[in-house]
Amino acid sequence: MQLIGTINYSLQNKLQHLVSFLSEVNKGFDAIAEEIDNANLKTAMIAVAVESKQYAREISNQLNQFNICLPIEYTDQLWNRIEESIKEHTYLARGGEIIALCNNCELYFGKLYEDVLKEYFPYKNLKDIITYQLYASQCAFMKIRLLNTLRFN
Numbered sequence: 001m002q003l004i005g006t007i008n009y010s011l012q013n014k015l016q017h018l019v020s021f022l023s024e025v026n027k028g029f030d031a032i033a034e035e036i037d038n039a040n041l042k043t044a045m046i047a048v049a050v051e052s053k054q055y056a057r058e059i060s061n062q063l064n065q066f067n068i069c070l071p072i073e074y075t076d077q078l079w080n081r082i083e084e085s086i087k088e089h090t091y092l093a094r095g096g097e098i099i100a101l102c103n104n105c106e107l108y109f110g111k112l113y114e115d116v117l118k119e120y121f122p123y124k125n126l127k128d129i130i131t132y133q134l135y136a137s138q139c140a141f142m143k144i145r146l147l148n149t150l151r152f153n
Contacts, residue, residue: 011119022056
């Protein structure tokens, strides 16, 4: 099939990093959610974990339709950087760790998604899915920040 050549190496590489990152985020948010005692915030954190895993599957499934298989790298490198950055940027206010987590994750999400979206996309549906995922993740982080603030009021 000639479809394999329609997505260039640069886009494949960026999609692989994005899918791997989404898988790392899934495990990271699950672990953090376990430590949260506020039910609403915990649910929002679990939702980000579930959605991240779903997003990785959506991208992989779309590519599989075109006979493109992306191996997922479970290196946790980006998640480890996020955790280190949380420690460096934790605010003195109560709940500062959650704010730092959201801010750092949103930066990584934004960068990885924007890098992918800058590439030429031969498949409009895939680009639409990735665009939706970017906006949905931004909304999810806004929700977590709001719930984090509300738990201390």
